[in-house]
Amino acid sequence: MIKAGIVGGTGYTGVELLRILATHPDVEVSCITSRSEAGMAVADMYTNLRGYYDLSFTEPDVEVLAGCDLVFFATPHGVAMRMAPELLARGVRIVDLSADFRIRDLDVWARWYGMPHETAEWAAKAVYGLPEVAREAIRQAELVANPGCYPTAVQLGFLPLLENRLVRTGHLVADAKSGASGAGRQGKVGMLHGEVGESFKAYGASGHRHLPEIRQGLEQMAAGRVGVSFVPHLVPMIRGIEATLYAELNDPADFDRLQALYEERYRDEPFVDVMPFGSHPETRSVRGENSCRMALHRQEDSPVVIVTSVIDNLVKGAAGQAVQNMNIMFGLDERAGLRVPALLP
Amino acid sequence: MIKAGIVGGTGYTGVELLRILATHPDVEVSCITSRSEAGMAVADMYTNLRGYYDLSFTEPDVEVLAGCDLVFFATPHGVAMRMAPELLARGVRIVDLSADFRIRDLDVWARWYGMPHETAEWAAKAVYGLPEVAREAIRQAELVANPGCYPTAVQLGFLPLLENRLVRTGHLVADAKSGASGAGRQGKVGMLHGEVGESFKAYGASGHRHLPEIRQGLEQMAAGRVGVSFVPHLVPMIRGIEATLYAELNDPADFDRLQALYEERYRDEPFVDVMPFGSHPETRSVRGENSCRMALHRQEDSPVVIVTSVIDNLVKGAAGQAVQNMNIMFGLDERAGLRVPALLP
Amino acid sequence: MIKAGIVGGTGYTGVELLRILATHPDVEVSCITSRSEAGMAVADMYTNLRGYYDLSFTEPDVEVLAGCDLVFFATPHGVAMRMAPELLARGVRIVDLSADFRIRDLDVWARWYGMPHETAEWAAKAVYGLPEVAREAIRQAELVANPGCYPTAVQLGFLPLLENRLVRTGHLVADAKSGASGAGRQGKVGMLHGEVGESFKAYGASGHRHLPEIRQGLEQMAAGRVGVSFVPHLVPMIRGIEATLYAELNDPADFDRLQALYEERYRDEPFVDVMPFGSHPETRSVRGENSCRMALHRQEDSPVVIVTSVIDNLVKGAAGQAVQNMNIMFGLDERAGLRVPALLP
């Protein structure tokens, strides 16, 4: 059994890791930390875990964490950056669900996250953990930067187009929508049910932290500059991200082969599902599941290819992808603990 | 008092007309028809109207309707097209909330609505009732084609850009999201709470009936061809539309004057509210109200202008705009019956 | 024009007062206070009020408030108790939406609200503002204690039964359910959309602050001791309270006259609507409206009468009833500003 630790376990990604790992055949959660809730039983905070865990939250303690084979960081940005190096030095492998190691350009990181980066060395060594792009590197990685939720849905949707240089990269549009759990579990007025329920709005339309992460990923795929407009929106639901992506084909004749191209690209991917052309993936079809489900569309004779892509922001967009990465890192069946159909309805 | 009739009053736009007109100082609803519910009191079907109306649904009867000053059609497409001409001939003015008279090109109409158009004469005379564009024509109109919900939010958002030839019109994007009331009140499995709740999806991504209406409107504004990708989405809420619009400026230097341009364009409009640059209008801020509220955004140094625009699909997107049109047609205060703040929270 | 002030205007009852008073023909809001948001425009915090108010929040200032004809307190408990006496002494009339003056027995008050009561004099003079019970006293009142939301729905539902001594008063049950806005607008984790959405639970089942208020009211109606079990529940919606009430008839033969009794009792009440026997009032039928809508039920030959009663917790359960009380106090039409149909759907 792999011994896993979780740092910062009181948020939604923390409980989601616990939920997924509760049925993972090869992993045991040996510790979970929280400064604010140390001493509390996890099953008292998250009553869905009653009967599954005897564990209590503890103060973060490097000695204890160093006894783990792998540590997940489910912390606000800035924490993993500071705690990871010592654990890595002691041979613990890390999957960081925060943003600390996602951005290569540390000046960009510092600008968007409002603090200087403190460990350029590990930022350089970290592997950006999108398995569909970097599976081999993940296998060897000591430190995996688990992708953001929006970036996962957007990158997987654009990937075959960009890898194959099929679209004009100057004016991509990624219009993305997320349930409220993406904002975490802090007591913010703006995230009250009374504020979020029965309403819809864009936010971060002038710039969101996932924009540089998305651009970095798309530019790597395109091997060149990419201009992308990315607007996130808040949906009055708990889980789920839908991204509607727009790109103009260099050659509209390519429309004929797009569906086959997408199916081929993702044929062996256990967690990407390309639906028939013109389908409309729903977020509920992946609720609680690790998949990214997508479909392609064309409007009349327009040269614009439209991709709709859905994930559960807490699963393929966070904890599920983290477990997928762990499975790869430890040579397990990549699907271990992740083969459960979505909860629908 | 203006005597108003409503044809097809059992749907959501019907009850919304009744709700708005209940407090309108100059209008009395003298009849409301429904084939399926003839004989039922409107207050039995819509209990929010208990105490406001004694009216019952009746079979549609041209003689009765001919006694009205104005008739609202809140019917599926195809009905107004057949019933309107006789009423118009007898001097009744009409606001048609259906799609029958929105599209100039009747071949286009026939293709999207799946039937031939039966009255080219009135289709040619009908005024497309977007007051911000056609107020004077509405004033004289015998027959007003009340705009669709998505087209209202999208057209008002793009209007100042197109009128002023500021953007490349070949690749506009209108990513729009609507609450479930937009689908009407038929018992369709796909619109059950168990299907719509806690999920988000695109629909009609390969072509939606509002696409030709949007294109027609934008092309009129731009006085030329427009390429627009329009994808509607279903939001797990009841009321509200948000449209996020993307257009590339011909000259990025124009960004500096966009805000002033929008404010100027809509300064005298009673039902368009331009928020400060970078604001995020929420659908709840217009819930139950006739306004379109919008804001402009730019991402770093991108040439793309982003407009976010919200309406209540049943009000400014349907019944409210219909009443606004009626007010204009009858020389009333344009805001009569429509001056009530949105219900928030 | 009556000059009204609002103390503590940033919460949901504050904005709801503003929304209702925006269209009140006889009242002008001359000041609204907030310690935390002083200087902010109310229309910046509540965008539904853009175009309706130029007002900004100010620090509470007794001199300014003393210039009002009436002051609404929309504050946490403990505030009105301290600020009201000076204003009352200066001739300002007060409607207190908080719990400070609702409970006659100040020991009971102190126990449930966790602080000693500081003004026994005004607690004794305050009129409990349930117009259906105390209209004449309200007319004369200097200080009205606006009833709690649950107590309004529960008391109006039981009233005819208790006034007429028809039921066994030892074991009443009031099972009540509320939308999330009842918890106010503080940033509490438990009220996040991610916590409240798609879930249902009881809370305060071992004792809620509205229990003594309910018991006091029911005992006054019954002119004797009442045993009542009251359990509130949290519904994943924003507005609305439903109370399902159970009482055993002393004489089951009385079932035959209950409907007539209820209709008679509330015949002249502008804001209580007794539906036909066996109807099921929905909270949405009063959304945004000041009514209490109710119906009676019997199961086979059971001696238990069941009453279902709905209100909008922010309107008849708070701000609407406060305006109704104000209207009574100032001799206005009791319905002024309150005659708008509920927003349905």
Added chain:
Amino acid sequence: MIKAGIVGGTGYTGVELLRILATHPDVEVSCITSRSEAGMAVADMYTNLRGYYDLSFTEPDVEVLAGCDLVFFATPHGVAMRMAPELLARGVRIVDLSADFRIRDLDVWARWYGMPHETAEWAAKAVYGLPEVAREAIRQAELVANPGCYPTAVQLGFLPLLENRLVRTGHLVADAKSGASGAGRQGKVGMLHGEVGESFKAYGASGHRHLPEIRQGLEQMAAGRVGVSFVPHLVPMIRGIEATLYAELNDPADFDRLQALYEERYRDEPFVDVMPFGSHPETRSVRGENSCRMALHRQEDSPVVIVTSVIDNLVKGAAGQAVQNMNIMFGLDERAGLRVPALLP
């Protein structure tokens, strides 16, 4: 591997059976029938099952069903009653999720379900499948009548009180609330999102089909007559039932031992969880899971014991309990396929 068939698989209990059985180690679904959708792949109707099932819906065919070890009926009432006898005669065991075999008194059944019962023989032999009450009988059963959703939550909550004769049985109250999936997946106007969302109401307050089932169960537990008021309510969410139960203790001194009594009664039950006294179980804590979670409450010195009990109506209230029953019938680990934590948030 046990070969299971499902009759009537297009509803919510059908897809839920498929979801649960997808990961059951000992069961294979060999056929699923639907008259209306014969020929359609289940994964096309329920996209969450893409990648889990190759199965398509077929016309019901007794020959095929007779080849199953067990058949689940997930049909409207009246179907199992007619189809089950032949299958039973051929040695197929049956778990009927419909109401056909739940009521012993066939006159009562006929009255509530509006048709005569056609197989008194099997109605007499059927075992009411509440494992916590009838595990041994279920083990031997050929035909199990899977309990209704409300009856499960209500009976488990009252069980220890009634078995131990602790409460007055003449005036029990069961105030129950359910998400919309309990109404099934038919296209009824009243269950549209636009009708159900953001509203709350009682329904069936004058008598609901689950009332006789509840009474029958409670009377068996109490070994005597029971008077129970049962009011169901519709909650604007998809899954979950909460029942708040009220009963008056014969001897209030018994309050001291109730918690221990409940814990003892359910100590060995894998799917009943008694929380600490005064806890508030949430429906989300069992979303997608087979548990019934409950807690006890007392208000001050009242003699009334209050029990709050939650289940997922589609799991412990339907498909999960059906699988639990199947596990018992076939001597499997009772928890097989059912050990997955609830989806929270």
